[in-house]
Amino acid sequence: MAHWVRFERNGAAGFGRLDGERITVCEGDMFAGATETGDTVDLADVTLLTPCVPSKLIALWNNSRSAAEKQGLDQPEYPLFFIKPPNTYLPAGGVIRKPAAYDGRVIYEAELGIVIGRACKDADPVEAADAIFGYTCVNDVTAMQLLAADPSFPQWARAKGFDTFGAFGPSIVTDTDISGSAIKAELNGRERQNYAVSDLFMQPAEIVSHLSAAMTLNPGDLIACGTGPGALPMKPGATIDIIIDGIGTLSNSYDA
Numbered sequence: 658m659a660h661w662v663r664f665e666r667n668g669a670a671g672f673g674r675l676d677g678e679r680i681t682v683c684e685g686d687m688f689a690g691a692t693e694t695g696d697t698v699d700l701a702d703v704t705l706l707t708p709c710v711p712s713k714l715i716a717l718w719n720n721s722r723s724a725a726e727k728q729g730l731d732q733p734e735y736p737l738f739f740i741k742p743p744n745t746y747l748p749a750g751g752v753i754r755k756p757a758a759y760d761g762r763v764i765y766e767a768e769l770g771i772v773i774g775r776a777c778k779d780a781d782p783v784e785a786a787d788a789i790f791g792y793t794c795v796n797d798v799t800a801m802q803l804l805a806a807d808p809s810f811p812q813w814a815r816a817k818g819f820d821t822f823g824a825f826g827p828s829i830v831t832d833t834d835i836s837g838s839a840i841k842a843e844l845n846g847r848e849r850q851n852y853a854v855s856d857l858f859m860q861p862a863e864i865v866s867h868l869s870a871a872m873t874l875n876p877g878d879l880i881a882c883g884t885g886p887g888a889l890p891m892k893p894g895a896t897i898d899i900i901i902d903g904i905g906t907l908s909n910s911y912d913a
Contacts, residue, residue, distance in 0.1 A: 678699060753796075767795075
C-alpha cells in the first residue's frame, strides 16, 4: 500500500509517497514508473495539492442501494453520470465557497473516488480492474436547488460545476482492498453519512468498464462512485470531513 500525494514547496509542484508525516519525493510519472529522488520533506513544510490533475472528473448518480430505496429509484442498467470541470478541483484543506449569485442550499456528498492509472478504452472488467491506479476521497458538492430550477432542462453541469465544488484527496492509495470499507461524512464532527462500498450498485471495475465504452479514460482521470443517504446542506463556517476506511480523511471548510 502506498499513499501518493502532490504538493507545493517553494512555489514548485512535486509529488511523492506519504509515510506518516514525511514525504519521499519522487520524479517522473506517478502513473508510469516514478523513481525516488533521495529527498524527503516534512508534510508540515509543504502545501498539499489535489493528488492528481484529472482531464475529467466523472461522477455517478443513483449508484447506492440504500439511497435508491429512500428515493424510490430503480437500479440503473448503465452508470448515470455527469462531468465536473477542472475549475471545481479543490485539495484537502481548501475552502468550498458558495457562489455569490446563488442563495440556495449547498450540500456535501461523500464518495469513493477511483483514479485511473493507464489509458483505458472498451475495457472488459478484468482490463478495467488493471487500469485502476488507486482510490481517494471525494466530496461532490452540489448547489441543490439549481438542478430542477428550469423544468425543461435538468442543470447538472451548472449545479455541480462551480469553482471549488469538486474536492478530493488528500492522497491516492494504491494496492489496497476497499471492498469492506465504509464511506462516511462528518459535518462539524457529527456523523451524517455512513454507507458501505458494498452498498454501491456498480463496483469499481464494472464502473470503469462501462465508462470506457463511452469515452477513453486517461491516466489521472477521476471517477466519483456516487453517494449514499444522508447528504445535507452546509452552513458557512462548517467543516466537512469525508472519511473512507483504509483511504484517509478529506477535510474542507465551507464559507459564503
